[in-house]
Amino acid sequence: MEFKMSRGRIKLDKKLNDLDELVIDFVKVLDRNRIKYVLVSGYVSILFGRSRSSEDVDIIVKKISKKRFATLWKALAKRDFHCIVPDNSESAYENYLTKRTSLKFSRKGRFMPSVEFKFPKVQEIDNWVLDNSVKVFLNGRALRISPIELQIPYKLYLASEKDIEDARHLYQLFKEKLNQKLLKQFLVKLDKEDDFNKYLA
């Protein structure tokens, strides 16, 4: 695998799969509407070669007003995305997003894979990741992902076998390039040092 990593940026060229294309198309709409986002969780491992699929891609979006969300809703519909439940932006905003419930957007006529869209739920960590996202240039298209130094401890925190495998994949791939101090700080904050030593070290 060849990729360039420097100063918070990663450049990667690969043959795109359906998940990559879903993500590229979705974030293009977010970017055009100047909406701050960060891709987190399983897709980060898949982006970097993990050999598994996923039913959804998790994305944290900085909280926006109802008006801006309605504009985004229309823009997504124009790009062939629909929200699985509910079917109108007012309800999506009032009854889901502001009540800490995620929305799932998929391509029209499809149920999966989907983009799981949410506002920050765990304020401190979600806002940190939004402010410290890493820019990945995937075949020249910019995506924002969570720093790997947070993804590894976070996946250990989630703790299913699949999550631990995701953490190990990222660690094995990036270990020589990681900010070890930052990784350690997140392991301590999430109380995952023991699991790190058990499964990754």
Place this chain on the structure above:
Amino acid sequence: MKLPEINLKELAKAKEENFRERLEFQDRYVEWLKKTDNAKWSSEQRSIINKKSTRRKKK
């Protein structure tokens, strides 16, 4: 029908062993990934992901 005796400790141990084996296999996969051209590994990844995606479309 006589059901087998199930030793839950033994079952848990086998589950842990399977998981460890998968982690070790995954390490070998990452080693392969590191020394393989992007075009090659991403083609293989695409066929796995898109195959699942195609199955979903058919459903």
